[in-house]
Amino acid sequence: MSVRGAGRPPVVAGWVRTRLRSAPGAAVAFAVLVAVTACLAAALPLAVDRYGDAGLRRALEVAGPSRTTVQLFATDDGMLVPQEIQEADLRWDAVRGAYTELLGPAGRSLPLDRDQSAYGVRTTDPVPVADPVELARPSALPPQLHLVAQNDLAGHSRLRAGRLPKAPDGTGATAPSVEAAVTAETAGKLNIAVGSVLRVPGPRRAPLTVRVTGVVDPLAPREAYWSTSPVLRSPHLRTVPDDPARSVYWVGALLLPPDAAPAILATGLPERYWNLAPDASALPAHDLPRLTSAVASLEAGPLLQQARAAVSPGVEADTALDEVFGEYGALRTAIGSLVAVAAFGTGTVAAVVLLMAGGLAADRRRAELTLLRARGASLRGLAARLLAETAVVAVPAAALGLTAALLLIPGARPAYAVAAAGAVAVVACAALPLRAVAAHRAVRVHAAREDVAATRPSRRRTVAELTLVAVAVGAVVALRTRGVSDGEEASGDALVSLAPVLVGMIAALVLVRLHPLPLRALAGPAGRLRGVVGPLSLARASRASGSAVLPLLALLTALTTAAFGGSVLTGVADARDDAALLSVGADARLEGVPELPPGLDERVRRAPGVEDVTAVAVAQYAQPRDGRLAVPVAAVDPAGYAALARHTDIGAFDADRLVAPADAGVLPALGSPEVAERYGTRPFRMGLGDGVFVSVRIVEVRERTPAVTGQEFLVVDRSGVPGGSARPTTLLVTGDRPDGHALREAADGDARVQLRAEEHARYADSPLQSGAERVYAAAVAAGAGYAVLALLLTLLRAAPGRAALLARLRTMGLTRAQGRRLLVLESLPQALLAAAGGTVTAWAAIRLLSPGIDLTTIAVSASSSPAGRAVLRTDPVSLLVPALAVLALAVGIAAAQAWWSGRAGSVRELRAGDAR
Template sequence: PALWAAGAVTAVACLALPLRAAAAHRAVRVHGGRRDAASARASRRRTVAELTAVALALGAVETLRRRGATDASVGLVSSAPVLVGVVAALVLVRLHPPALRGLARPAGRLRGAVGHLALARAGRTTVSAVLPLLALLTAFTTAAFGGSVLAGVSDARDRAALYAVGADARVESTGPLPSGLSDRLARVPGVRSEAEVSIAHQAKAADGRQSVPVAGVRPDAYAALAARTGLGEFAGGELARRGARDGPLPALASPVVAERFGSAPFAVRMEDGSFVTLRIALVRERTPAVSGEEFLVVDRAGLSAEAARPTALLLSGDRLDADALRRQAGGGPSVQLRSEERARYVDSPLQSGAERVYTAAVAAGAGYAALALLLSLAGAAPERAALLARLRTMGLTPAQGRRLLVLESLPQAVPAVAGGVLTGWAVVRLLSPGIDLTTIALAGASSPAGRAHLRADPWSLALPALAVLVLTVAVGVGQAWWSGRRGAVPQLRAGDGP
């Protein structure tokens, strides 16, 4: 079957052009007018094909949004971005000729003939010259979707590691930490700051039936850590005790704990047997010291001397040395690094294989866009070279020739770039409700950061667009330079040119 398929593809490729030529010349006809892109009208067959593609894309997107990326909809996940890109390309091809006609009129009133000539030539190309827009937009959409998936996976792993550790590094013990450990760890290269925390995991409400983790912190240092990590930011002064020392201690609570205890003061029995009266003053979804849905954070100054002894250190810094931290911590406390926690999420064939697939999709999309643009520009190269040769005989300077070729290419590249960025963003927004990246991003089924959502990545949208614009300008400048180097005589032979 493989040999038969290869033979069939070869036969179609070899016979397509001769058969088309024979069909076009089966009857003698008077030469008709040139079908310019700015004046051609779409046929009924093309309209029906476009409406069919629109219906397929709408069906794929709606099914994916309702059912999600289940095993039965794997084909939809892979085909929906391409279908949306094809539909956007068809819309752009429809809008391209009217836009050229609209720009040609005001360009004719500008000083100089280069701009008007470039737009006029862009509108007088054949209808097939706008077909690379289809390839460019489809490639842009594929690259943007794949890049957004990879960015979403990386972001989900970063957030999961941050939620699990609470900082760049965490040194924790079941009991109080050794004295002087904070000073020793502060001297480790890469450590910028640390926050001491005393965590009582078995603190209970006054009735003794409900336990809730209570973290005692220094408000200013802990507020700075929360601001750096983005986990429940607050002002340090809001957690500090005000008024009489026998009054309730302000506390930062999770929404679950805040709903349970309300805003009235309540008593909590710590693990050492002491009691402390708290009043919930702040509510945050996350906090660095404790992971989970239930926690209380209070000022250590309001706790007893035994309960205020630090049991954990949250360290911030760049390129922390895990071996040096473990040597300074000794054999008792456990040392957990955010970078090591993140590396744990990439330990299965599913994660690595999915990343390779989407990386290949991004590379293929970018390569396909570049190839489509280069083939389109290479097909028009002989005609452009002849045009430059003729215009040089009428006084066109080399700089004007370069500007003419660049401006002639931009009416095709700029709509493709703008449409590609908009389509890539729209595809991600349309498909994100039906795609869960948690399984791809994390090795386990559960994530401390919750569900990993698909979000549009600005770099995945901007880099292909900038690459196409740079490639378009570079090809135009290079072609003008090469044509000027060859000279005008070979291009002015009788019978050559359009």
Template structure:
């Protein structure tokens, strides 16, 4: 074995490099999937915020029927702190909790209005407060002024005065200082006096302790639903000491015990999603909640939106998974084929040696064992090296999957040469026979095997297609989806290998009557397809299909994002105000860098049509300018003359453009519309479009702005078109009068999830790796035929063939196979895209949501991705053949036709 390895160090090193690189890619795949999956889950949790991801356990109001002494005991500090540790430990590893950000305490469930006149009142309405006696205030805040509140040990429902702290934001916005006294209304007694002893600043304001209930750190303004004047008032929080809970019983705030359980985001893993979802469900209404009730209270309830957050992530992952799996399985198939081809080439190069060993009495088992040992000595360490490199390069959590992937690569590399040798040397021969179809017709066993594979592949493809149609375009959940390129490539490879020699032989006969020898000879040789041509062709077709599919996916995602951003903004930029914009703003915006045109629009979001019970958004536009905008954006284009007031039919009614829903509701008859300002116009629908740039949604009306009353026609929005308008210049021009949105910024928002970006990078890497393996398969194919071609050129040169004719012969001989692979690749790629397009929805991948402003993003064929890889195969094949002819010409015929050459 040592002698053999030393005699062919180049082949051993090449095999080691191939196995190491393949093992690295195979091991890195599950690690990379885990990595971007975990990052995506954590990002989803961060975007949702602690308010949605924290699990709240609290006692119900059924406890209010208990005697006063028992209620006071339940609201004391120990009653909430006692079961806290047991509740934290309930979910274990299924739902890891962050003990530092979790908390417990007592809180009022109703806001209490505090009438003290010195408190801030935006519209003359007194502020309202939550009273919260929470644990851990000292550790999660730092004092800005005063001291932390304290409570005596004998606090009861009859206590009339307590201390409290407030956050810095609450103190600033509600005019509170250290020493301020608030009088919280009580029930059937004097108000509860709350003295502010300290002002605190949160140490980590975005963490769960403060952000699960944001009002603890930041007050907000709100209005009463029943107030027609919409007067605003502040809502804030008073932070009481943990021992002051019983004092809340004297108020009308309906106090309760609570436990805030914050998930440990850093310990969450995407592959644990099923168990995580189950644990959340159990904690909401299942065994975990029952165990928590046993520890805390029989009336315990749970509330969280964590299950919704996990569901949104699961839907995003489910939409991205099949698309990434297509690239992974396609590239994996090409890599496996290349490993088999490399092993077959190694065995074929030693065909004479192995035939001699068999002639001298070597058994098939001994021959296979020898080749297996020789290959394993090289492949196993190389695979281990690739695994180690993957582990260092791509840290991941599930190492066994990476080990299994690298082990599969080593196994395939080890068994390929022995299996090829066993297949070729089952019978003892002195000389190896030719294996092209001119002398070695395919056996019946091979025919039956190919027909069986063909039938299985066709059946799988038909099943995939029919399931996708039957499910209404939801085949992305079918397990056959990742194998679609391989199945289509297998069908094409089996058919093309069988059929392509027939037209070449037909062309060889008329070509034989030509004067030159190069054309007929090249056609005759190209028509003799070698019996082992299925594997290389399968590798090329699968790689081309995967590359074209990947290009179509990436192009479709980019197009869907661009379209969604355009629909969301309505133009390249949008300047919009709550009220009418200043009259000179349009001129300022038009002078900003990058702005080509500005379209002014008057928008009335709450207009009432006909009977005044249903609202419909109305926009007044300039027909000529707005029609040009619709053509530029490709959203709801129409003819400007159809909307002009001068062409209004029906006795002065304004012609209107409407959405299908509005058109179905009101028809073509004139009907009145009352605008936001109370003024009315009469409109008549003459044009129907699915979408329009200025108004999103399924209901809208567009009318000529010149037909509106003068006060209503003042623009409230400016739609800007141009080549990358300057965002800073637009915001400077708008000042505080309007809000500025840019299409490019909206486009960037659609790529916020690491799950999206990670999947795209992984897909791009998989397609690139597949292309590299396809090139390697092409090189191995040509390398296998290189000795025979070199000997042929040498013989022909001794008969007078020139070097130019030799180069032309090799190029013409390889051109049919290259065209076959290129044409078959285009055909199979197109077929795979058409097959999968009903079941692949790119919307979630494009915009990280189940719905897009531009509608469903379907998979479409990308012509560039179809043609460019195929042309690259042709160019590479021709280039390699020309290089081989040039190299053989340099060596000369004497060195090729050496003594003992059997060819």
């Protein structure tokens, strides 16, 4: 076949057409398998990019513009720079020109939202404004106001009253008055209206008169234009430093027209600023290292030096965007390593199935290929024709799968999807030629019988298997040593992702070697049995193919990945449940400020889903008499609170130990380990506020308690607490899914309502988490599907021989029931081997990885959780269900084949030349 006649056209095309026409069903099935596999492989990187980008956008949204905007500012020292130069720098053309100089280099390194980026001039510190007296004055202190001239106020606001401020040309530092606008929120809280005249004092000159000409509503108040400095849109209360009375005053902003910026010089030392807002929709998560480098360059690198050279040597930068990127990157790395476990496992199973499909095709055509080799076909020519035959089917199918993935999940990086689909096509094309070349290296007429119980593996196979086992064991030991002995988390290492595959490979090679031993041991006793089904089924199992490593590796890897994935998802759900329960303390929580109104507990009891209500008086800042750190104190009813602690399994205790003495002396207390270590068992005094003091002594120690979150707390009997300190501030509600709407109606705005279910949902409300969980679940489901397909291919490979055997045995008197039992018992050894091996392998992989995997980040989107570190634990359901499913499927297929064979008859199976 490797030689062509002179002038004759190539015969490969004719070969391909003939072979495809002879088995169109097999070609179509192979094309469907390749297309689905290519689609799944191409969809994985696209889905990872998609949820990664969405997670980065959510991280920026949660952080807010005040943290994510890069703020550049320049303040000139008024003592060293003449006023004329300062005034020239504050002219709007100069400020706008500097913005243009900064925007170009920064925008090339970091995608910026030009609409939300802003620039202008503002006071360095707010200025107290005592005139007019009508301004809001909490604690009898006048408000302090920023004067801000920011670009494009008209384009980012809607006029509610009056008109926008204007400034005459040439307004300078000596201008006696300017116009300004305020936001509606500022006007309402500070008692400012259109027409108000404010006098802003300044050093060494008469006060600057500011006339309010308009009230505006921000168009996008949460975006960077208004929220980089939130005081622009919303005033806030500030506490006077070091004031025992904790007096407060308002801090707000007056919005000046841009041309009035030089007038800010009259109020003190102004600063120019340029706020560069990143464009969240254009920030790719996969390019996080480059983005982090760009932010570092803007903060203290080449880009900052360029800004100083272009604008002023005094330009400084401030942003927390690098911290946001770092937090997101740590979360993405932790989640990505877990997703990679499922991806590697499913990818291995899919590759094994493709190889098995090629092996099945090679076995089906063994006689044909043997005959061709006997007639002089070369290995190279045979491999080339088989490669062309499979490529004609596999390459278009892979392209179709790639196209489907790109249409279903449009992504920014199709190159990775193309590479994944190409890898599938390469494996699919190479499977049949490689298997054929391996099976027909030597020219022979009759193939030797493969017998798992009698065949002894060759030395080459033994060396290859030992090499693989040594490499896998070495990798596993390295992973275990690095993850446990060195105390490092192995979550970011590729060994974590490969661990299930490595363990499955070791188990498959070991089990294939051990599998013949029990069959040989049972061969003698089975031969002395009276019945025919048992000995015959054992003999058939012993005559199974000796090369069962691939099917077993597929099943073990799929079972391990499924069990590992189920344990991860169960661990994540449990961690979220625990964190939500500890955050709320019960199924629902109502907190009043400063206390709850009378009768609220009775209204809450009538709400749907409420079974019990426990009232608690919490003093968050109770002060020990010795002046040490404040400790939250919860005053409770011992019996009801003990029942709540038992119900929630949060710090259960004996209620009798907490009952206050009749003489109202020292109150027994339940304390946290930190407080108990600080005070021991001696009595000490606690101030609960309003001059109320109680003496307490710690008699019980618990790490957690429902009423108070945190590491420090005390719990005492409420009947021993005098005065108003015993009035309830918190209601802890238990029940079967309490109705949040009904609870909020009952509270009527007098209490803040927290629901455990809502807290649980909040932990899962992250595109990065939810996307990773969906990809993980899809990968596990795909792995299970490929495992089923591997099992079907294994049984399909033996189907013709089984059908012929049943046909012959029926002519000898074998009943249909005996035929079913025969096929079921014949399939049990390998199914039991896969199920038991898969369970043990999955357990070993989970035990191996659990010290190095922290589920906290994927569970609660943070490095820490109220419930502590969430670790990976074995889930019995995830271990046993997949293994039992394999057994049930093997038995079901065998029974179905026996039924179909009996229904179809035995004529075709008994034709000459059909039986093997």
